[in-house]
Amino acid sequence: MKRAAGGGPGGADWAQYGQIGMLLVTPMCLLGFAGHWLDRRLGTAPWLLLAGLVVGMAAGFVSFLRVVLRPRDGGGPGEAK
Numbered sequence: 001m002k003r004a005a006g007g008g009p010g011g012a013d014w015a016q017y018g019q020i021g022m023l024l025v026t027p028m029c030l031l032g033f034a035g036h037w038l039d040r041r042l043g044t045a046p047w048l049l050l051a052g053l054v055v056g057m058a059a060g061f062v063s064f065l066r067v068v069l070r071p072r073d074g075g076g077p078g079e080a081k
Helices: 011-018 020-042 047-068
Strands: none
Touching: 020 047
């Protein structure tokens, strides 16, 4: 039995919310790794690692807010329909 793209009504929404964990963790891991690598090369441990983790958390949180606060179809109060 085949399903429609997106898994039926609202399926695209579930897929979108399923990526939230990756949106939060991925930037933190990548920037943390970059900070660690730079710390080893420059001898500044642990400062660039910590800076990378903080910037990664901020970037992940911004991505999270963009997904969660994205305007929905159907409009809301004060929106033209």
